[in-house]
Amino acid sequence: MATINANISVTSTIPESGFSLNKTMTMTKAGNTTGIENTNGLSVKKLSATTAVVLELAADATASGANKLYIRNTGSNKAEHVKISFNASASTDTTDEAIGRLYGGDWMLIPWEADGTTHNIVAAPSTADEVTTIEYMTFHE
Amino acid sequence: MATIATLSITSNDLLPSSPLSINATSTLMKADTSVDLHMMESGAGELTVAASNGGVVLKEATTAGINTAAKVYLSNKATDPTYYIQIKLHDIIVGRLYAGDWMFMPWSQGDVVAEISIEAEGGTCPYEYAIFKEGETMVART
Secondary structure, eight states, X not given: OOOOEEEEEEEEOSSTTOEEEEEEEEOBOXXXXXXXXXXXXXXXXXXXXXXXXXXXXXXXXXXXXXXXXXXXXXXXXXXXXXXXXXXSSGGGTTSSOEEEEEETTOEEEEEOOOOTTTOEEEEEESOSSSOEEXXXXXXXX | OOEEEEEEEEESSSSSSSOEEEEEEEEOBOTTSSSBOOEEEEEEEEEOTTTTTTOEEEEOOOGGGTTOOEEEEEEEOOOSTTOEEEEEETTEEEEXXXXXXXXXXXXXXXXXXXXXXXXXXXXXXXXXXXXXXSOOOOOOOO
């Protein structure tokens, strides 16, 4: 078993009094305290078209487990984004399973249902005028 | 009104060849701009299995939120490792937050039915959340 720690820190001055949170989790398998020990590794994909692409296949992970998904748009352009969705394939990216948009510098770490029929991870850049670079990694059972 | 979100993922034994260290920092801004997100809400509660049977809405999507750059933080503060919170975007299951887990997710609200719902499984799950956003259609008084 492996020990994987993930820490989030958020500070905000939206409220005048300020806001902060700091939380660390150790990634464990569903229903017990055994550490997650599988990954497809840290990957990088450079996208130069707006065509949707599949980043990870849900079939590689255990459905309904404690899987985690990390993605970062490594760019700095806040005017462009990459849309992240769950979909059966890249060709179905127009359906309504969109999770959200990662603008330049944005990152996400979410649990991943990894249902093999619908939960492949799909990314679609908003622009073809520049290369969109995505860094991603899954941690799964 | 800057909001800065920082992530660190580390492991010394996941990869056989080398330690893993991922670091990321983002300043949260409105969609398609370099203007800071300017709205947030946060809260905490206890989610019981019975009361959340079938899922309860953590946050409704609204017209003003469509195609925005909102971010959602949610943490399951339960300690029993068999307890989890199932997260959904409308009918789509995002995943399970087991005891001690947290998530930080973009939420672009593709339409007004892209609400976030949560459901406790196994036992009562204390939770806390924060949503950083740029727009929301307010509910008219009755």
